[in-house]
Amino acid sequence: MYITISPQKTGGSFPKSSSGFVSYLEKENEGKSPEAQEFFFNQEEDQVTPETVIQEIDANTAKLKNSEPKFYSITLNPSAYELKQLQSKNQLKEYTREVMKAYAASFNREIDGRPVNVNDLKYFAKLETQRTYKGTDWKIKENQPYATRILKLKNEMRRIQQGESTGDLKSLQQQIDKLEWEAPHQLNGQRIIQGMSKEGNQAHIHIIISRKDASNRYSLSPGSKYKASEVMMNGKMVQRGFDRDHFFKQAEKVFDRQFGYRRNFVESYKARKMFLQQPKSYLHQLTKLPTSEKRIAFQMLRATGLPNVPSIPTSKVQLALKTFKSLKRGVEIALKSGSIGI
Template structure:
């Protein structure tokens, strides 16, 4: 499933300026600058330059880092010094999901890297990922249950997203521990993911919105007014999974579903055993049906051949 993590911060302290985080998210563009400095022609330099990623919002693309910092840092009306000023959700994908996005964009499968995409294909691929990121932030907004206060889509939030296409091995990765890879080496295959910087306050600066609060979906009452608060992180992940499958025509296997992955990781031994049995039966029945369909096609072809 698309892994949607509502981090409180990423490589920074979210009680102050977001500048450290925003600058950190320029790291891939800086790597491309190094490649440009070694390029042998102006056309090659331009081709690499066009692979850079700017920040995006619900309506804009290629927003500058300076604008991101200024917008987030100034959207903090009535927040105390020790209040969180922003959050940093990340959206990651499985290899199968990235292959499906690439197929929807280009008709190609089993790509080894975004370097396999020409600029036109890369733009289509980025557009699909960007639009999905916007849908994730629509789900994020709805998941606060504050529609009565004007929070009904990502456009009511102040956020900036950034697509990244590469990941590097870290010292804590099993491959590095086993000695099969070295820390700092690039991971193979498609590795695209999205980083988000979203303000604690909505655009109007009237509401505080926290995806890391402990309340999932609580009804509160002040006087005669009843209202909902909280953020259900599990519900957000499920919403994002359904949005992905719908947007990208993805036929998700039972084993891939978040609710099943959650049980296999966190369930009781009995729950894990029962779910594993159901998944195995489903996969076995699917294999039998596929084999029967293949045999039927073969017999049909043989029948046509004999008649001829």
């Protein structure tokens, strides 16, 4: 489960309205009949209109400065393995509601003398079922040398057609066709390029959540650099902070408990964090996994596009430096594409 938490915008001032972001989340509804469209939902409601989302979020910004985000964006991105465990899209919505309970519990704040709970949150979520390939995807990166050569040949053809150069157009087109066919990553007989829709189940959740609590009195910022602390505000001590570690771990536990999912070592938040902070310990534990779990772990890593995973000497703790560096680069790319936000 890859989870991102992002502010409304990074740096500078922030737009006064959430309309732009809400409109972006409506992109999959374009051209669909009303009964086929996906509504926003929250903890209690299943059919919330985009107009209501904008009105509710925009009206919940009391005392926020122009330099402060009015809302945050959270994405819940189940892996292909996790999605196979789900029987319907409604299960992903119910999971979202449970995750938001964990999100609320991760704040080191009190409201009216009690801990923050999910009823204090003003949020709206949207299920999306499509994704497109981006420049950071490993399939795009591995296809890039072919794309570069194809573009060069097309530019050469254009110069010939415009009379700026001479050459054999038929021969150039044959070279282009050959490169298109030789590109390592194809989808439905076509070279995978940026903007192309990804295959398979791509269900994921976007959440827009107000910076202020539902009463519009308290600021609940998941961007706080504090996990748990106290500060003097208006003459009294106030708790503050958000524990991201707790939230990410609980999000995984909720999924595993709710759907009976057996999580592999390499797809756990604990392992991903270990890789970033203690990469050699990560690789040590990877090689020490039971045979069946290790086989699944390598399958998962290969799915991220790591070229040297099959050559890892699984029976040895000390890995060749070259292999280690290659694996480290590959996993870093996979983590960045997941934007886990550690």
